Amino acid sequence: MKIGGAAVPRTATTRFWLPGTQRILRPSPPGYLWPFQSILAVQAIDSYIKTNEARFIDELLGLLRIPSVSADPKYKADVARCAEAVKQRMVEAGLEKVEVCPTAGHPIVYGERIVDPTRPTVLVYGHYDVQPPDPLDLWHSGPFDPVIKDGMIYARGSADDKGQFYMHVKAIEAMMKNGGLPCNVKVMIEGEEEVGSDNLGVFVKANKDRLKADVVLISDTAMIANDVPSINTGLRGLSYVEVEVTGPNRDLHSGVYGGAVANPINALCEMIASLHDKDRRITVPGFYEAVKELTRAERDALAEAPFNEAEYKKDLAINEVRGEKGYTSEERSSIRPTLDVNGIWGGYIGEGAKTVLPSKAFAKISMRLVPDQKSDAITELFKDHFERIAPPGIQVVVRPHHGGEAAVTPIDSPAYQAASKAMEETFGKKPIPTRGGGSIPIVALFEAELGLKTVLFGFGLDSDNIHSPNEKYGVFNYMQGIRTIPRFFHHYAASGR
Ligand code: BES
Ligand code: MN
Ligand code: MN
Numbered sequence: 247m248k249i250g251g252a253a254v255p256r257t258a259t260t261r262f263w264l265p266g267t268q269r270i271l272r273p274s275p276p277g278y279l280w281p282f283q284s285i286l287a288v289q290a291i292d293s294y295i296k297t298n299e300a301r302f303i304d305e306l307l308g309l310l311r312i313p314s315v316s317a318d319p320k321y322k323a324d325v326a327r328c329a330e331a332v333k334q335r336m337v338e339a340g341l342e343k344v345e346v347c348p349t350a351g352h353p354i355v356y357g358e359r360i361v362d363p364t365r366p367t368v369l370v371y372g373h374y375d376v377q378p379p380d381p382l383d384l385w386h387s388g389p390f391d392p393v394i395k396d397g398m399i400y401a402r403g404s405a406d407d408k409g410q411f412y413m414h415v416k417a418i419e420a421m422m423k424n425g426g427l428p429c430n431v432k433v434m435i436e437g438e439e440e441v442g443s444d445n446l447g448v449f450v451k452a453n454k455d456r457l458k459a460d461v462v463l464i465s466d467t468a469m470i471a472n473d474v475p476s477i478n479t480g481l482r483g484l485s486y487v488e489v490e491v492t493g494p495n496r497d498l499h500s501g502v503y504g505g506a507v508a509n510p511i512n513a514l515c516e517m518i519a520s521l522h523d524k525d526r527r528i529t530v531p532g533f534y535e536a537v538k539e540l541t542r543a544e545r546d547a548l549a550e551a552p553f554n555e556a557e558y559k560k561d562l563a564i565n566e567v568r569g570e571k572g573y574t575s576e577e578r579s580s581i582r583p584t585l586d587v588n589g590i591w592g593g594y595i596g597e598g599a600k601t602v603l604p605s606k607a608f609a610k611i612s613m614r615l616v617p618d619q620k621s622d623a624i625t626e627l628f629k630d631h632f633e634r635i636a637p638p639g640i641q642v643v644v645r646p647h648h649g650g651e652a653a654v655t656p657i658d659s660p661a662y663q664a665a666s667k668a669m670e671e672t673f674g675k676k677p678i679p680t681r682g683g684g685s686i687p688i689v690a691l692f693e694a695e696l697g698l699k700t701v702l703f704g705f706g707l708d709s710d711n712i713h714s715p716n717e718k719y720g721v722f723n724y725m726q727g728i729r730t731i732p733r734f735f736h737h738y739a740a741s742g743r
Contacts, residue, residue: 284736287425291732294420299725302416303394305335306724309374309408310392310401316352316375316441325437328374329353332435339415340422341433349445352437356456359418360430366743367430368735369459369698371688372411372466373439376403377713384715397721404719405710410465411435413705413724417731428739432459436688439466442648443688450688450695460743461661462692463734465727467682467704470551472722475673477665478682478702480580481689483615483652485624489514489632490643491592491607500603508639510607511592517635517642518609521585525571528585528613530631536618540581548576551678561709580681584614610647614683621649650687655700660741665701668733672726703727703734 295302314328315321329346332355336344341357352375360367379389379402387393392401399409414433421427434457436446450457467478493510494503523529540548553576559567569578578584592607594600613624629644636642656662657679669677682702692698705727711717 281740283425284428284740287421287428288733288736290424291420292729294424295416295725295728298416298420302728303399303721303724305416306399306404306409306412307392307401309335309412310399310403311390313379313390314375314403314437315378316438317378322352325352325375329355329437332374333357335412335415336433336435339419341418341431347449349438349449351441351445354437354446354449355435356433358430358432359422359427361427362430365429366461366738366741367432367459368738369457369462369692369696370411370414370431370433371462371464371692372414372435373407373437374403374411374435375437375440376406376408377440379715381715386716389715389717394721398718399721399724400716400718402717404717405468405706405723406712406717407439407466409719409724410705410727413465413727414463414731416728417735420728421732421735428736430459431735432457439686439688442650443691444648446688447691447695450691454696457696459696459698461659461738462689462696462698462700463661463665463703463731464686464689464700465703465705465731466686467684467702468706468708468710469704470678470680471707472720472726473673473675474552475669475675475677476551476680477657477662477669477677478655478704479657479662479679480617480654480681481652481686481702482580482583482683483617483619483621483650483690484685484687485613485615485621485628485649486588486610486647487613487625487628488610488645488647489608490645491517491609491636492605492641492643493639494603494605497605498603500601504603507603508637509603510640511604513637513640514590514592514607514609516637517632518587518590518611520635526569527571528583530585530624530627532627533583533585533619533624536620536623537583537616538618545577545581547679548581548681549574551576551680579683581616583616583619584612586612586614588612614685615652617652617654619652621651625649648687650685651690653686653689653693653700654681655689655702659699659701660743661699661701661738664734664737664741665703667737668730671733672730701734703731705730 312328313321314325333344333346336357341359344357347354389402470476491510491514493508567575587609589610593604594602625646632644633642689700705723
């Protein structure tokens with residue numbers, strides 16, 4: 247047996263080991279981590295993190311100043327600049343073979359540190375691209391001009407995902423400086439998550455060997471609250487389409503023609519309204535076919551997570567919640583599929599009134615999917631249905647955008663257990679497993695292409711305003727993540743997988 251490149255000397259203790267006891271009887275090869283060494287290392291790491299807190303925050307603010315908006319071509323150079331900055335930081339943290347890998351779109355930054363091929367390997371994934379900052383006038387400070395106020399870091403990308411992936415870079419630095427990495431690590435930070443990760447899919451398929459690992463670790467989700475730690479064990483899939491509805495061949499005077507010709511905006515509204523029935527169920531035929539009902543026990547387990555509906559309504563300034571009949575708010579936003587209009591436009595939207603019967607109307611529609619609903623199949627079902635319900639005098643074109651599959655992650659795996667223990671140590675409470683409502687399409691792809699399960703080790707909060715003006719991330723959450731990640735590595739290494 248080779249450990250750390252050197253053959254382990256055969257001694258009396260190694261010759262007669264019983265299955266499962268070799269860890270205890272085998273003489274410690276160089277670099278082998280005994281649990282007490284982990285304890286000492288974690289103590290040293292904690293104090294290193296404390297000493298370096300100001301610099302860790304400062305470095306994050308530097309990344310947040312780069313407007314790496316992947317959706318808008320005008321930021322292409324900034325996205326590339328951000329990739330270079332991430333590479334530089336990964337090199338400084340002690341990673342090796344760090345590379346900015348070009349793709350047909352925005353680049354992927356990859357680096358690794360293989361300390362011992364016989365130890366487990368953790369593949370860390372994150373994204374350095376961000377959502378567009380619009381609407382700009384609703385920001386209290388510049389989206390790319392980060393400020394810290396009341397313990398919160400305000401900037402686009404602070405929680406989603408720069409603040410979260412950078413915790414891993416700093417945690418790796420802290421481990422490297424204090425006893426070394428207890429497991430191998432591969433770090434892949436992409437620049438197209440917010441636009442569907444199409445080129446990451448290509449990269450993963452072409453680099454299966456390079457990405458070989460035992461588990462994927464991703465910090466890009468939220469917890470219930472800072473005093474109620476939780477770990478997401480599921481993500482929804484996504485089908486996203488744009489619809490174009492055409493009436494007459496040109497804009498018309500709404501007095502001269504109105505009432506005699508189908509108005510595409512009126513028609514679009516009718517069509518959209520018909521997509522839900524009175525119980526708020528989606529009317530697209532076949533939409534629920536693959537959806538598995540959770541058992542009562544599973545639903546009861548989900549309901550264990552604290553949820554205060556009064557607070558929820560107050561936070562959003564709504565007087566009532568609304569959703570599919572027969573399900574709670576938490577279920578509606580995690581284990582049930584949805585259909586929502588994300589944008590709608592057409593006709594005259596400038597100042598004052600213009601009397602016009604428009605030629606065209608548009609909408610962007612997202613469907614959040616649950617396990618076993620296939621994104622492409624749902625997109626097809628939607629397209630067929632939407633074309634079929636067009637009223638006379640109206641033409642419909644449905645254009646699919648990106649999509650992705652739902653994913654569920656196990657809670658009985660050594661990696662989940664390591665994550666749970668790590669959080670229990672830093673938060674003083676065992677984290678609650680919860681199902682998340684957002685989508686990270688690459689999670690299903692990691693499983694399909696690399697056979698890897700993921701641990702969603704997110705430290706954000708739903709109230710971080712991701713994708714919204716005034717996105718924020720708590721300094722506490724950032725530092726807590728940096729403290730918790732090394733503990734995951736040590737527990738995971740000790741689990742032997
Ligand atoms: N980090 C989010 C996903 C997320 C947020 C998951 C909160 C769970 C809780 C990610 O960056 C994201 O925004 N994903 C997109 C999907 C993508 C294909 C554009 C989403 O969910 O809309
Ligand atoms: Mn994200
Ligand atoms: Mn996002």
